[in-house]
Amino acid sequence: MNTHREVKSVWRQVSSVSGDYRLRSLEFVLGEKTTKTHYKEHGCIYKTDLKKAYFSPRLSYERLRIAKLVQMGEVVVNMFAGVGCYSMSIAKHSKPKKVYSIDVNPSAFQYLQENIRLNRAEKTVIPLQGDAKAMTENKLQNIADRVIMPLPELAYEYLDCALLALKPQGGWIHYYNFEYANKNENPVHKTEAKVLEKLRLLCTECNVYFGRIVRPIGPRWYQVVLDIHVQN
Numbered sequence: 441m442n443t444h445r446e447v448k449s450v451w452r453q454v455s456s457v458s459g460d461y462r463l464r465s466l467e468f469v470l471g472e473k474t475t476k477t478h479y480k481e482h483g484c485i486y487k488t489d490l491k492k493a494y495f496s497p498r499l500s501y502e503r504l505r506i507a508k509l510v511q512m513g514e515v516v517v518n519m520f521a522g523v524g525c526y527s528m529s530i531a532k533h534s535k536p537k538k539v540y541s542i543d544v545n546p547s548a549f550q551y552l553q554e555n556i557r558l559n560r561a562e563k564t565v566i567p568l569q570g571d572a573k574a575m576t577e578n579k580l581q582n583i584a585d586r587v588i589m590p591l592p593e594l595a596y597e598y599l600d601c602a603l604l605a606l607k608p609q610g611g612w613i614h615y616y617n618f619e620y621a622n623k624n625e626n627p628v629h630k631t632e633a634k635v636l637e638k639l640r641l642l643c644t645e646c647n648v649y650f651g652r653i654v655r656p657i658g659p660r661w662y663q664v665v666l667d668i669h670v671q672n
């Protein structure tokens with residue numbers, strides 16, 4: 441706090457991320473006893489409560505990478521939007537038609553709505569509260585050029601919903617996974633093999649154009665992303 445004068449309070453993370461809402465336990469260390477904060481990233485500003493909604497600055501590079509892939513006029517579905525960091529980056533750095541942004545956590549959804557107003561993205565970013573499966577099935581079928589799936593725990597199970605959201609001619613899926621890999625294994629290739637096997641059962645043609653390790657998350661465990669193009 442002496443070095444960074446803008447820091448008002450310090451908390452220590454005392455559990456890993458868990459539960460449906462992907463939250464972590466925090467222990468108070470110093471300063472004001474609040475977990476509500478502001479965060480700036482890639483020209484956007486976010487309000488959040490670190491106890492009530494998922495948040496990670498470590499995905500910053502990945503969010504901008506995806507934002508820069510979005511072409512003018514695209515319709516994007518963000519299936520696990522949190523407080524809106526992918527969605528707002530896309531609205532800010534590309535010219536999408538709409539970014540439908542779903543989250544099941546009521547607190548994350550409340551901040552998502554607030555962040556849309558703060559970043560003046562009301563015309564582009566459309567917040568939807570609920571389960572991504574129900575939302576895509578009921579409201580978002582055949583509308584998307586691109587689907588983002590930034591929840592490794594559910595992405596495999598919800599792949600069929602991502603296909604449902606894509607336009608009939610197909611489009612892009614950004615697929616996130618946690619993968620274990622031995623010394624002689626490549627976590628990106630392992631993820632690719634599993635996902636392509638499932639996708640090829642569900643649709644006619646799909647190809648992985650890019651994949652990378654987003655970050656290591658433990659000994660031999662990695663977060664991986666694949667950029668997959670699907671032709672229905």
Ligand SMILES: C[S@@+](CC[C@H](N)C(=O)[O-])C[C@H]1O[C@@H](n2cnc3c(N)ncnc32)[C@H](O)[C@@H]1O
Nearest residue numbers: 460461494520521522543544545571572590591
């Ligand atoms: C890992 S966080 C990603 C948040 C955001 N994309 C980011 O970069 O900060 C995953 C989010 O998915 C939400 N979530 C969990 N299960 C869900 C479901 N079935 N449908 C929609 N959202 C869900 C959680 O509440 C959480 O906010």
